[in-house]
Amino acid sequence: MKRELSAYLDVLRILAAFAVFVSHLSWRKLTGGFLWQLQSLGHPAVVVFFVLSGFVIQYVASTKEATIESYTVARFARLYSVVLPALALTFACDTFGMSHNASVYILDHETFPVERLTAAALFLNQSWKLHLSPLSNSAFWSLPYEFWYYQIFAAAIFFAGKTRFALIIGVMLITGPAILLLLPVWLLGVAAYRVSVRIRIGKIPGALLWLGGVAGIIASVMLRNAGVFHIYANVDFVPPEFSLADYLLGVSVAGSIVGAAYLDLPLARFAKPLAAVAGITFALYLFHLPLLHLAAAYIPTHWPVAARGIAAALFTLGVVLALSFLTERRKREWRTVFRWLYARVVAVNSMK
16 A cells, blocks of 8 residues: 555544544533534544445455454454453543542443443444443444454455355344444445555546545535434434434545545655554544543533643543553554464364
């Protein structure tokens, strides 16, 4: 992948991660409504993540992870290097925060902690009628979606015939319709990669495609905010905050990526710093909500809204940066662990 396109993906990843962060920072319960104007950007940013995920998974499957072993090890290491620390952090933060000031928490989310955290660790907390938030970490809802998309993709790519069909149907029966509703958005990322490597167009059509994609992103967010095509949350078998505009947004993001693949965007010189910042976005996504709740539990409520928001943001970003060196930046060690586990599973199955 050329550096300009990789840097563009990093830009999208960084913008999406900070959009989710700011959308939660703006919650009235946490900061009194700091930057409330940006609160509506959270869900569209997750849709951007889904398209990016599909694109990157197809890229690594085409270039680096050509076997089911390498693919499985890489995916589990990527997820669990941050997921397990995030769930432990959530439990610790909520324990201390709830004991000091429970009013900043959604109390319904703090019940049955063992069941909630176990379901999240197994990526089952959004299957069928389940909409279980792992305590205060409600941003975790998208992780089961991605996990099961990885499994559907693996079944389709690495298997054939009746085995492929049985595996795909089996995964779909586990996930339920809510997760499947956003599968087309994820597959748009897969399609974007395939189009970008198989079809060659000039820079002018590429620029028009990129501009059209950006315009579509803006339009879909505006339509969503206006309530057009909106299907409200808390409906069985529907993703949280789902809107039919999510599909338009997915098409637009995919279009912008394909367009960018044909351009020489002036990003190559910034590739290293962009990659460094993008390298902590997964940790930011999964760590920020329990940390924001913990900060809100201790920050005095009589402080001005801006002061509360800035203090909560600085505390959260500082801790996320520190923890990223122990989690997201340690994927190599996690791959070693999962490579060993994979070998043990294969060995046991071969003995049966």
